[in-house]
Amino acid sequence: MDAIEPGYICRRCERGLARWDAQLNCPNCSVTVPVADGIPRFPVPDAVDDSAHETFFDRLAPVYETPVWFQPLYRFVGGATAPRDDRSTIASMLGLEAESGTESAAEGDTEAPSVLDVACGTGRITRHVARDAASVLGVDISGGMLERAQRYAAREGLKNVAFARMSADELWVDDGAFDRVACCWALHLFPDVDAALAELHRVLRSSGRLVGTTIVDEYVLGAAPVRAVARLTVGAEPFDVDSFRTRLRKAGFSSLEFDRRGAALFFRAQAG
Structure with a gap:
């Protein structure tokens, strides 16, 4: 797939990175980032910074979008009131669905926005929003997820998406680089x-929009045994709604909107 080329920067000296053969290079401080199968592999936490290490999510990648994983888990967590298709809800909250055109225009968005999809997994959100976005960069720490994401995007013929391995707490992109950020x-x-x-706040332009989904300690996750299973199986730590709101504000976000469905929390916020 002849995908877009995002403007990556060096997190050591803030200079732009240039592609050369099978790597990205910083012309200032000699930092190099390998590119394997078209996916830049930026430094990530030590726990997964090993090409021979098969993480849980690498193993999960082949079945993530099949009927045995995401949808059953989503229904269990979200309950009967959760939106049937979370992707459409997220796209609408981002201001990308057709029915959101009036809202986007009212906010001064006359052009399709650029989107960063953090922890994109197999790209199920990335691909869905790409049709109404100018460009989408999907990042994740799981190489297996990213390889699957790139394969699915190529199969759908998407030209305005790219993928990179990055950690959410160190994004190798410039300040204010994106109009929208999704983290689902x-x-x-x-x-x-x-x-x-x-970091999500840093890479958003002024008044840019963060949209996401997470889990909170309500509904089925209000039970201690269920939270313990979530913690032991995938390392999940559900949030308390009020403390999560405080954390968003501390990071610099305002105009917070929450919509809780079961233990699933859909949220939208604006960068200051």
Whole structure:
């Protein structure tokens, strides 16, 4: 697939990275980033910074979008009131669906926005929003998820998407680089939530929009045994709604909107 080329920057000296053969290079401080199968592999936490290490999510990638994983888990967590298709809800909250055109125009968005999809997994959100976005960059720490994401995007013929391995708490893109940021079904998995939220705020343009989904300690996750299973199986730590609101504000977000469905929390916020 002849995909877009995002403007990556060096997080050591803030200079732009240039592609040369099978790597990205910083012309200033000699930082190099390998590119394998078209996917830049930026530094990630030590726990997954090993090409021979098969993480849980690498193993999950082949079945993530099949009927045995995401939808059953989503229905269990979200309950009967959760939107049937979370992707359409997220796209609408981002201001990308057709029915959101009036809202976007009212906010001064006359052109299709650029979107960063953090913890994109197999790209199920990335691909869905790409049809109404100028460009979408999907990032994740799981190489297996990203390889699957790139394969699915190529199969659908998407030309305005790219994928890179990056950690949410160190995004190798410039300040204010994106109009929108999505972070779905992942914040409860991050080891440093506050650092990740600060990064999501940094890469958004002024008045840019963050949209996401996470899980909270309500509904089925209000039960301690269920929370324990979530913690032991995938390392999930459900949020308390009020403390999550405080964390978003501390990171610099305002105009917070929450919509809880079961233990699933859909949220939207604006960068200051």
